[in-house]
Amino acid sequence: xxxxxxxxxxxxxxxxxxxxxxxxxxxxxxxxxxxxxxxxxxxxxxxxxxxxxxxxxxxxxxxxxxxxxxxxxxxxxxxxxxxxxxxxxxxxxxxxxxxxxxxxxxxxxxxxxxxxxxxxx
Numbered sequence: 729x730x731x732x733x734x735x736x737x738x739x740x741x742x743x744x745x746x747x748x749x750x751x752x753x754x755x756x757x758x759x760x761x762x763x764x765x766x767x768x769x770x771x772x773x774x775x776x777x778x779x780x781x782x783x784x785x786x787x788x789x790x791x792x793x794x795x796x797x798x799x800x801x802x803x804x805x806x807x808x809x810x811x812x813x814x815x816x817x818x819x820x821x822x823x824x825x826x827x828x829x830x831x832x833x834x835x836x837x838x839x840x841x842x843x844x845x846x847x848x849x
Contacts, residue, residue, distance in 0.1 A: 747790075754793040754800065758783045761797040768807035782808045 764773040764781055773781045784803045785792065792799045803811060 755783050757793075757795070758797055758800045758802060762800075762802050765802065766804040766807050767801040768803055768811070771804050773804075780805045784808050784811055 759778070759781075764778065765771070766773075766781065767784075781802050782805055784801050786799050786801060789799070
């Protein structure tokens with residue numbers, strides 16, 4: 729049993745290391761390709777706060793990393809979190825609840841006229 733756990737731990741460590749290497753590769757590439765500006769809120773970044781600028785995969789596939797950067801956009805941490813909160817779960821629900829459309833029907837629209845006609849009548 730201990731050998732199975734050791735093997736599983738090794739596989740997990742290796743997977744994390746590979747993911748970190750992939751992330752470092754496309755992040756460095758995206759930072760060279762694009763200006764250091766959030767694609768949503770237009771906040772600008774410098775070396776001192778660059779850790780707050782993240783690479784967002786437009787098609788949500790983190791393994792789709794074309795050399796031209798066409799699947800990436802740079803987003804600040806806040807906009808990136810907001811973007812991912814819009815992703816639907818398997819039931820079609822989103823984490824962000826949108827307000828229902830405003831009502832356009834007013835049942836009291838003619839009330840003033842009715843009251844005026846009652847006073848006169």
